[in-house]
Amino acid sequence: MPLADLVLLRIEHREVLKQRRSQATPPRSHEPSACLTAPRTCGQNFHRRTRRSGSIGVLRGLCIQIICKARAELHWNFALCKRKAEVVSPDRDPLPATVLTGFLGAGKTTLVREILANPRGQRIGVLVNDFGEINIDAALIVEGSANSVTLSNGCVCCTIQSELVTAIRDLIASQPDLDRIVIEASGVSRSLPLADTMISEELQGLVRLDGIFCLVDAAAFPDLDYATTELAIDQITGADLLILNKVDLVTSEEEERLRTQLGGLTPHLRIVPSRHGDVPLDVLLGPARGERVAQESGGHHDHGSHDHGDHDHVHGPDCGCDAAHLAESHTKDFSSWSWRSDAPLDEKLLRPALKRVGAGLLRGKGVLRVRGESGAEEIFEFQQVGKRRQMTAIADVEAAESVFVAIGLSGQVDDAAFKAELDACRLN
Numbered sequence: 001m002p003l004a005d006l007v008l009l010r011i012e013h014r015e016v017l018k019q020r021r022s023q024a025t026p027p028r029s030h031e032p033s034a035c036l037t038a039p040r041t042c043g044q045n046f047h048r049r050t051r052r053s054g055s056i057g058v059l060r061g062l063c064i065q066i067i068c069k070a071r072a073e074l075h076w077n078f079a080l081c082k083r084k085a086e087v088v089s090p091d092r093d094p095l096p097a098t099v100l101t102g103f104l105g106a107g108k109t110t111l112v113r114e115i116l117a118n119p120r121g122q123r124i125g126v127l128v129n130d131f132g133e134i135n136i137d138a139a140l141i142v143e144g145s146a147n148s149v150t151l152s153n154g155c156v157c158c159t160i161q162s163e164l165v166t167a168i169r170d171l172i173a174s175q176p177d178l179d180r181i182v183i184e185a186s187g188v189s190r191s192l193p194l195a196d197t198m199i200s201e202e203l204q205g206l207v208r209l210d211g212i213f214c215l216v217d218a219a220a221f222p223d224l225d226y227a228t229t230e231l232a233i234d235q236i237t238g239a240d241l242l243i244l245n246k247v248d249l250v251t252s253e254e255e256e257r258l259r260t261q262l263g264g265l266t267p268h269l270r271i272v273p274s275r276h277g278d279v280p281l282d283v284l285l286g287p288a289r290g291e292r293v294a295q296e297s298g299g300h301h302d303h304g305s306h307d308h309g310d311h312d313h314v315h316g317p318d319c320g321c322d323a324a325h326l327a328e329s330h331t332k333d334f335s336s337w338s339w340r341s342d343a344p345l346d347e348k349l350l351r352p353a354l355k356r357v358g359a360g361l362l363r364g365k366g367v368l369r370v371r372g373e374s375g376a377e378e379i380f381e382f383q384q385v386g387k388r389r390q391m392t393a394i395a396d397v398e399a400a401e402s403v404f405v406a407i408g409l410s411g412q413v414d415d416a417a418f419k420a421e422l423d424a425c426r427l428n
Ligand SMILES: Nc1nc2c(ncn2[C@@H]2O[C@H](COP(=O)(O)OP(=O)(O)OP(=O)(O)O)[C@@H](O)[C@H]2O)c(=O)[nH]1
Pocket: 102, 103, 104, 105, 106, 107, 108, 109, 110, 111, 137, 186, 187, 245, 246, 247, 248, 249, 274, 275, 276, 277
């Protein structure tokens, strides 16, 4: 990493710590519009919003880009460190939480409605945060879900952050049979403080952050003005996966240009194109509470159990194809791949292999029977969203075999290399 980036990284780190300390008293007093007009008070904003023109403006733009990169790196490390300390309730799995962020109008509500229209049998609680006094998004969503909670007139990343925690706790208490929650943040919410809330002590053991997905409006992003671009970039760099929505409104050249621009800002982020939120649910939703990947992918995928149209087909040993292969997804953009092994896996080889395998993936999930150096065997659940990976030991599952499911952009997953990597971890 160049020296300048390192220096900025350190400054940024110090800022994060400072901000976290000062967050003990959250900035609740400012008006909702403060997220845009006085971002210094809005959670984790690190930039002073002084508009500059000419070369100073250009220089400042470059600095923001570098800081964004550093911030993204920090975000991973920071969130992952905290997650290692996550305490899982012994009697009840934490409720998986999917967070949708993205600038105003990017298509978050559309995506929530897509999810609710096809919840794959999961009982989903929805929390909708609207920046304004009237929660229009919730009104749009409420038809689809009986379990929706509205959080209006503020932003869940700052002004009504504690309301979010309370709302989640209340929802879990009143709807104990939920399988997951989906949180639609307001269009001005910043991703990093939201991630921080989801892994905070108040929600520990109750909620497990499954992924933060940031929607970007492919048509509007290039025209955002300076101040709003800054916020949009902040949302992007704090996400696990980017959904480039409204690609129907741009030409393929414009889409490519935007991808290059966004990829330059956040090289590790995976970018999924979308039209009206048509993102495969396998990418968006991990297993429901108490559900394990083995159940999803065990044997032939049951097309009758839920309505998924021509949805992604996770192949198994009796589906008439090879056990490991790429399968056509419900849109031509995505492919899924599955692998299984009845031999235990060597932990020492497996961890680096998963890192290599995951490098080009949008989503990876698995239940893995692993043998450590001591010779003891443990079952691990593996979850990857974008570049974010988690491997958690699970005690309540007996797995005779390991199962791994991966989703990537078509043509970007080398299935032979994949198979070879994982096969090499098998112990006889
Ligand atoms: N053409 C096109 N329009 C879309 C797409 N996705 C969403 N829209 C439209 O864009 C508008 C805004 O979408 P919403 O889903 O309300 O966006 P949002 O992110 O929830 O907006 P806020 O809550 O204001 O932040 C609506 O009119 C949608 O129908 C898409 O992929 N293509």
